[in-house]
Amino acid sequence: MSVIYNKVALIGLGLIASSIFWSSKRGGLATEVSGYARSQATRDTARRIGLCDTVCDSAIEAVKDADLVMLCVPVGAMGQVAQEISPYLKPGCTVSDVGSVKAAVVDAVAPHLPGGVHFVPGHPLAGTEHSGPESGFATLFDNRWCLLVPPAGADPEAVAKLRRYWEGLGSNVDEMDPEHHDLVLAVTSHTPHLIAYTMVGVADDLGRVTDSEVIKYSAAGFRDFTRIAASDPTMWRDVFLNNKQATLEILGRFTEELFALQRAIRVGDGEELFDYFTRTRAIRRGIIEAGQDTAAPDFGRTKTGQ
Amino acid sequence: MSVIYNKVALIGLGLIASSIFWSSKRGGLATEVSGYARSQATRDTARRIGLCDTVCDSAIEAVKDADLVMLCVPVGAMGQVAQEISPYLKPGCTVSDVGSVKAAVVDAVAPHLPGGVHFVPGHPLAGTEHSGPESGFATLFDNRWCLLVPPAGADPEAVAKLRRYWEGLGSNVDEMDPEHHDLVLAVTSHTPHLIAYTMVGVADDLGRVTDSEVIKYSAAGFRDFTRIAASDPTMWRDVFLNNKQATLEILGRFTEELFALQRAIRVGDGEELFDYFTRTRAIRRGIIEAGQDTAAPDFGRTKTGQ
Known part of the structure; x- marks a missing residue:
């Protein structure tokens, strides 16, 4: 495997984000992975178990210079996070998410993102009944589907790159519309x-x-x-x-x-x-x-x- | 383990009966296990895979001299089987079943059984989504509950013996009333x-x-x-x-x-x-x-x- 994104930022550090981290490490898919969680206890746990190369104390700090920003927070929190980080996104970066609902996330996130940032929402069909930063593992996405829902007019290169990243994480990737x-x-x-x-x-x-x-x-x-x-x-x-x-x-x-x-x-x-x-x-x-x-x-x- | 029943007869040879056979063998709980299934194909399979010491071509033949007769047929077939075998049951033997419903089985079976035969219905809370004579395995009942529903006035020794048999099959045993x-x-x-x-x-x-x-x-x-x-x-x-x-x-x-x-x-x-x-x-x-x-x-x- 080779590096697909230089820097990946994970916002929210639960089951999916921690699995992305371990799987990304396994495949050598990113040079650096930064992470942020709203709760101090979660950030402390992440630091203790070596989850993420850098654990940041703000989402703004985490997304700095990131080529891929993955929103891994509950669906209801996506809009607020997007609003908070949008002025600090690297021009040309890709913003994606892992929410189980897509139309509502598109509606909540897209209006906040500046021009020149690619928005390619996604949803890995994988999980367990466990949650939190210690519940992730490298093989969670192996042979499971990840559905991408790129908006009309999305940059084909940005979509293809995100697809390669998910394939590197072990997934099969398909595209469909949010509804x-x-x-x-x-x-x-x-x-x-x-x-x-x-x-x-x-x-x-x-x-x-x-x-x-x-x-x-x-x-x-x-x-x-x-x-x-x-x-x-x-x-x-x-x-x-x-x-x-x-x-x-x-x-x-x-x-x-x-x-x-x-x-x-x-x-x-x-x-x-x-x-x-x-x-x-x-x-x-x-x-x-x-x-x-x-x-x-x-x-x-x-x-x-x- | 030691022998609990000299001869056990299994009527019906699906997932539960075949698991009883393998588990009974594992524990050395019966000297001989006979079996009967209504379908010729099932009996052929049983003979081919060594399921039961003797596979009989009639339920009547299978229950001859049996000390424990286990009805392992669908709940709706219990009454008819009981009627068919009742004249051929060994005096003093125990008749039990493995049906997932108990009140209806008691109503369907009890009227057919002759005096001197002990009726102690039961239900092992174990199973998989597979069925048929090839789906059974020796460990199915390990650490799972088996519920016995002895009627009022049941012979305590017959109930205790059946309990020991199920414990030998790996189960924890409890008693309750059918309703x-x-x-x-x-x-x-x-x-x-x-x-x-x-x-x-x-x-x-x-x-x-x-x-x-x-x-x-x-x-x-x-x-x-x-x-x-x-x-x-x-x-x-x-x-x-x-x-x-x-x-x-x-x-x-x-x-x-x-x-x-x-x-x-x-x-x-x-x-x-x-x-x-x-x-x-x-x-x-x-x-x-x-x-x-x-x-x-x-x-x-x-x-x-x-």
Whole structure:
């Protein structure tokens, strides 16, 4: 691998930013990586564990001379950060982000950026339920997709360079427009997260009644939901507030289907249930064939050494 | 380990039965294990892979002289199997099952069993999304719960023996009554499965529209749902038809909460969302502390070798 950007600045030092740092180091993709986090405790942790070549005490300091500025803060904070750093951006640099919502981020960030700065928003489809500066690791993006949503008229060279950087981090890269991104992600990520949060909340209410039996007997199914529902609350609050339309649209379809299955249960229509469950089973195979998950039973967490 | 039952008969040879066989072998818990499956193909596979000491061509033959008969068929087939084998059961033997629903199984099976036969229904809280005779493995039950629901007046010695057998298979064993079991499982397993099936179904409808982008970009969240929704359709159809009341009750609560969160999104109530997501995050910690799941990010399927 060779250096793609001389200096990269990471604004926000959570799971994604820290993974970018370790992965960027692994690939030798940047000569220098600076970082900034709003919280003093996070900056202290970053310094202690060697996260970033330089940890700065202000975003302004971090972006100085940076060729790529990556906004890795919650979606709701993107606009304010962009406003703060914009006068200090190096002419000709690229500003990108890693937010899970794209149209709202484009609307919040683009108006603040000066001419001559390239804005190429992005979204790596990768993560875990853990968060914070110590949760990152170099392989997070390997073989996962990163979606770039360059605005109309974006500089092709700036886009191509960011693409090479993400490929260097291990990702496969695709481009699409922000609205389409937000709809696809409402289906594959946002609505599933909301549903998992809800189911875990319901179980929690009942768990108190049944003296933590819900936790004790958490069978597969619920266990998986609790992992999803353990994701960062700030990040997810911002996702739902900023991808409102698409999430509500998919939730509407979800509720409709759920009511149909609920009715099938109530009236005892076994054929409808069986057909539905057979159809969904095939989708799992599609995902495994697409290389986006493991075929090992139970994600491999069950040892099958027979 | 020492022999607990001289002869064990497994009726039905899917994931659970095949795991019982391998685990029983591992522990030396039975002198002989016979097996029967309705399908010729399944019996052929069992013979080919050495599943069971004897594979029989009828359930009647399999249960002959068995000290423990384990019904490992879908919940909806339990009653019919019990009726078929009951005249051929060894006096004093124990009949148990592994169904995910207990009250309906008790109602379906108990009336067929002759006096002098001990009926001790059970449910191992273990499984994967795979099914069939080749999906079992010896460690499936290790450190997972098995719930026994002995009827009032059950022979204490028969219950204790079955408990020792499940402990030998690796499980922790608890007892509860069938109705309570069905409510707890509706929360921890049945409703989460229905929700996952529904979400995957919705995505499938949209996936066809968006040219399989839903599969290609299946981020965490949806990927987890597809694993759950890949479970055996026959088994799950029977679960919902036979745990109707509890499932509908929990679905009602789920929908209520989902509508509350949906409303919070619509009106932009970030505080409500944040508080809800913070509460559910704590539950994950409870499950990990209870030893019922791994703390590794993403169930450990992501390599974190940093």
